[in-house]
Amino acid sequence: xxxxxxxxxxxxxxxxxxxxxxxxxxxxxxxxxxxxxxxxxxxxxxxxxxxxxxxxxxxxxxxxxxxxxxxxxxxxxxxxxxxxxxxxxxxxxxxxxxxxxxxxxxxxxxxxxxxxxxxxxxxxxxxxxxxxxxxxxxxxxxxxxxxxxxxxxxxxxxxxxxxxxxxxxxxxxxxxxxxxxxxxxxxxxxxxxxxxxxxxxxxxxxxxxxxxxxxxxxxxxxxxxxxxxxxxxxxxxxxxxxxxx
Amino acid sequence: xxxxxxxxxxxxxxxxxxxxxxxxxxxxxxxxxxxxxxxxxxxxxxxxxxxxxxxxxxxxxxxxxxxxxxxxxxxxxxxxxxxxxxxxxxxxxxxxxxxxxxxxxxxxxxxxxxxxxxxxxxxxxxxxxxxxxxxxxxxxxxxxxxxxxxxxxxxxxxxxxxxxxxxxxxxxxxxxxxxxxxxxxxxxxxxxxxxxxxxxxxxxxxxxxxxxxxxxxxxxxxxxxxxxxxxxxxxxxxxxxxxxxxxxxxxxxxxxxxxxxxxxxxxxxxxxxxxxxxxxxxxxxxxxxxxxxxxxxxxxxxxxxxx
Numbered sequence: 001x002x003x004x005x006x007x008x009x010x011x012x013x014x015x016x017x018x019x020x021x022x023x024x025x026x027x028x029x030x031x032x033x034x035x036x037x038x039x040x041x042x043x044x045x046x047x048x049x050x051x052x053x054x055x056x057x058x059x060x061x062x063x064x065x066x067x068x069x070x071x072x073x074x075x076x077x078x079x080x081x082x083x084x085x086x087x088x089x090x091x092x093x094x095x096x097x098x099x100x101x102x103x104x105x106x107x108x109x110x111x112x113x114x115x116x117x118x119x120x121x122x123x124x125x126x127x128x129x130x131x132x133x134x135x136x137x138x139x140x141x142x143x144x145x146x147x148x149x150x151x152x153x154x155x156x157x158x159x160x161x162x163x164x165x166x167x168x169x170x171x172x173x174x175x176x177x178x179x180x181x182x183x184x185x186x187x188x189x190x191x192x193x194x195x196x197x198x199x200x201x202x203x204x205x206x207x208x209x210x211x212x213x214x215x216x217x218x219x220x221x222x223x224x225x226x227x228x229x230x231x232x233x234x235x236x237x238x239x240x241x242x243x244x245x
Numbered sequence: 246x247x248x249x250x251x252x253x254x255x256x257x258x259x260x261x262x263x264x265x266x267x268x269x270x271x272x273x274x275x276x277x278x279x280x281x282x283x284x285x286x287x288x289x290x291x292x293x294x295x296x297x298x299x300x301x302x303x304x305x306x307x308x309x310x311x312x313x314x315x316x317x318x319x320x321x322x323x324x325x326x327x328x329x330x331x332x333x334x335x336x337x338x339x340x341x342x343x344x345x346x347x348x349x350x351x352x353x354x355x356x357x358x359x360x361x362x363x364x365x366x367x368x369x370x371x372x373x374x375x376x377x378x379x380x381x382x383x384x385x386x387x388x389x390x391x392x393x394x395x396x397x398x399x400x401x402x403x404x405x406x407x408x409x410x411x412x413x414x415x416x417x418x419x420x421x422x423x424x425x426x427x428x429x430x431x432x433x434x435x436x437x438x439x440x441x442x443x444x445x446x447x448x449x450x451x452x453x454x455x456x457x458x459x460x461x462x463x464x465x466x467x468x469x470x471x472x473x474x475x476x477x478x479x480x481x482x483x484x485x486x487x488x489x490x491x492x493x494x495x496x497x498x499x500x501x502x503x504x505x506x507x508x509x510x511x512x513x514x515x516x517x518x519x520x521x522x523x524x525x526x527x528x529x530x531x532x533x534x535x536x537x538x539x540x541x542x543x544x545x546x547x548x549x550x551x552x
Contacts, residue, residue, distance in 0.1 A: 004346055011331070011342040018333040018374065081329030085390075088293040088325070089346040090318045244296050 004091045008099025009106075016107055025069060029111045032061055037118065049126025054118055055136045055212045059176055059205055062147045067168035069108065070151020071161045073100050074239060078159040083243055097236045101152050101228075108144045112137065132214030139211030142224035143204050147172045149231035156238040159245075172204075175227075179203025246270055247292065247398055247428055251301035254287050254452075261287040263452035264301065269445075271397065274424050276443035276460075277432035280546060284452035285432040286326050289402050292430075293323045305398060319347070322394065326402040328387030332376030336367055336386055339375060343390040361389040365419070381412040388419060398428040405438065417442050436538040440464075450546040464536030466544075473517045474504045476530035483526055492516040504534075 016022040033054065037043050041053025077083040086096055122128050151168035158164050177183050179200045187196050200206065204227075207220040247269045254262040262284040269275050277285040290296040292303055294314045303310045305317040331339055340358045349357050362368055365385040370378055375386060384404070391399055404420065405413040420429060420442060433439065439446045440460045448456040448463075456463060464470060477483055480503050487505050488496040493516075494508040507513040514533045521528055 003348070007342065007345040010345075011334075014338055014342075015331060015333050018335075018338075080332070081325060081327055082331055084290070084295050084325040085323075085329050088295050088318060088321070088323045089343065090315050090348070091346055092315070244290065 002095055002098075004089075004095045005099045005102070008086075008091060008096055009103045012100050012103035013107065016103070021069075021072075022107065025065065025107075026111045026114060029061070029065055030114060032065070033057070033115055034118075036061065049122055049128040051118065051122055051128065051133050051136060052212075054115070055140060058140045059143065059208060062144050063169060063172055063176060066108065066144055066147035067151045067165050067172060069104050070148050070168055071155050071164040073104060073152045074156035074235075075159050075161045075164045078156075078243065078245075079161075083239075087243065093236055093239060097152075097232055097239065101149065101232055101235075104148055104152070105141075105145050108148065109141050112141055112144070129214065132212075135214050135216045136212035138216065139208050139220070142211070142221065143208045146175070146204055146224050146227045146231075149228040149235070150175065153231045153235040153238055156235050156242060175202065176204045179206040246307075247303065247305055247430070249288075249292070249301070249303040252288065252291055252298050252303055253300045254284075254291060254296060255299045261452050262291070262298075265449075265452070265454055266301075267447065267454065267457060269428050269430065271426055271428050272424070273445050274420065274429040274431065274443045276439040276446040277430065277449055278436070278439055278446050278542065279432075279434065279449035281434060283450045285449055286402055287452075288449070289323075289400050289430070289432060290325075293321055293400055294318045295325075319394075320397055322391035322396040322399045324387045324391045324399075324401040324404055327406075328384050330375045330383060330386055330390075333374060335372050335374050336362075336378075337371045339386065340389060340393065343393055347394040349394070357393055361393045364392070365389045381408060381415070384408060384412070384416060385419075388416070392423060396427075399423065399430070401429070401431045403432055403434075405433070405435065436542060440538060448542065448545050455545045456541075460538070461535075463538060463541050467534075467536030467538070467541045468506065469504070469534045469540060470536035471513065472504050472506045472534045473514050474502050474530075474532045474534055475517070475521070475528055476502055477521075478527040483521075483524070486524065487517060487520060490516050490520065502530075 036057035037054040041056060043053045046053065074083070077086065087093065119133060122133075123130070150171050151164070154167045154171060155161075155164040157167070174183070180203070184196055184200055187199060207223050210217060211220050249265050249267050252262060252265045253260070265284075265288060277288065279285050287296065291298050292305070292310065294310055294317060298311070305320050308317040308320065310317045331342075334342070337358065340361060341354065344354045344357050362371060365388060367382070367385060367389060370382055375383060378386070388401070388404070391401070401420070405416050408416060417438070420431065423429065431442070443460055446456075446458060446460055446463055447454055456466075458466075475483065480498055480501070484496045484498055484503055487493055487503070490505075490513075492508055492511040492513040494506045496506070497504045505513065505517055518531070521531070
């Protein structure tokens with residue numbers, strides 16, 4: 001079982017680094033993360049030794065950068081017909097879906113790890129709670145996985161990468177903000193409170209914020225794992241239905 | 246053996262493949278012949294496990310493509326239409342990927358990739374990224390990935406499409422070399438390819454099997470089969486006297502050529518040459534026809550349209 005998951009994963013990663021995609025993504029990600037942290041987050045001005053200004057903007061960074069990675073996952077395979085090559089090898093659809101997702105997720109994880117200088121900086125400047133920082137890193141990566149699973153699924157729905165990107169940004173935006181009043185107010189008054197609480201609980205922001213405060217609650221972790229699982233299962237179904245079009 | 250059992254595929258109301266049944270034995274080069282959109286590619290996509298049949302099924306050496314898809318796929322090599330490849334990878338990296346997916350590791354992987362590279366003369370472009378290669382090389386990479394695991398059956402969808410005449414010749418030679426002891430299924434809409442390459446041909450149109458024969462057998466269906474075609478100075482005179490022969494059924498003048506069709510009695514070619522000598526016409530060309538595939542193709546697929 002799953003013998004070929006690693007094969008798919010390695011091929012996918014090889015493609016990232018054979019094109020400028022990997023380098024462009026990593027550079028843009030690091031520059032943007034720094035800009036947000038130091039200018040918008042007021043990292044120095046706050047004079048508090050933590051990485052809250054760094055992690056606070058991750059959801060917004062991912063909102064655009066993760067769909068940019070996810071949009072090509074299947075749309076490109078379908079456009080160039082390589083999906084036919086891939087799925088007629090003795091590789092199961094599940095191995096293909098998981099392998100491609102994991103490759104992209106690991107790649108985003110690599111970009112995230114490359115932000116380590118800011119962690120060193122904050123440790124040089126003061127005495128931060130490194131447990132909180134580790135939890136926030138884990139939370140950030142999990143959230144990126146959620147965005148990525150949504151993007152991967154929507155990428156399988158079209159052979160046009162631009163369409164995949166736009167659909168993904170919109171879907172990620174909805175998931176990101178579903179806990180905020182601007183979304184909940186739409187439902188208030190005509191849906192029972194329990195449903196509204198349910199929608200509020202779907203928010204990436206709510207779960208990420210709670211993890212990044214240093215509380216690595218199993219429920220928050222489980223939430224992201226379930227979101228990823230759900231969208232990947234959907235990805236598999238969409239792929240089966242759309243691959244031949 | 247590959248065995249298709251009432252294989253069908255619908256796209257909504259459109260029937261792409263309609264209850265196709267056939268069997269192929271090793272050592273056969275089977276040509277799927279048909280107009281564009283006839284269902285050739287869809288049939289191949291089902292045999293290779295890419296598309297689920299709407300009904301019916303097929304067996305690849307005893308493995309059902311629906312219930313035992315992975316085992317069936319292991320026994321197949323497949324070149325999809327247009328030979329799609331991961332263009333950003335180098336030839337070597339790509340072939341290694343396919344080899345790994347086929348379950349080869351370590352020395353065995355190196356050996357398999359090496360022998361495919363040698364067989365298709367890819368040595369000089371091994372480190373080059375696939376997208377920078379010429380069309381002929383790309384096609385060879387596509388074939389290399391299909392034969393990497395030395396499968397007992399190869400399915401090639403339009404292997405020569407879009408290639409120049411030299412490249413076409415080269416790919417055909419490769420197919421011939423690889424055919425012994427194997428099942429080869431190729432699709433094409435180029436008629437002379439069937440004659441030049443295949444040991445068996447199936448004409449498919451609108452998803453239905455209309456003819457299944459050897460190329461010689463198909464040629465024998467042609468009205469030109471055993472007809473005699475001449476190019477000579479006095480077409481009209483020759484037409485009337487040759488048309489009167491007992492061995493001839495009718496004559497036809499077309500683009501400066503006179504064709505005499507056999508009635509089935511006696512030896513037409515001998516009768517015609519005798520007549521030519523006796524009459525003293527100036528003949529610049531005389532030819533006994535084996536049949537014309539394009540005419541058979543049009544008749545077979547055209548009668549379908551009329552029905």
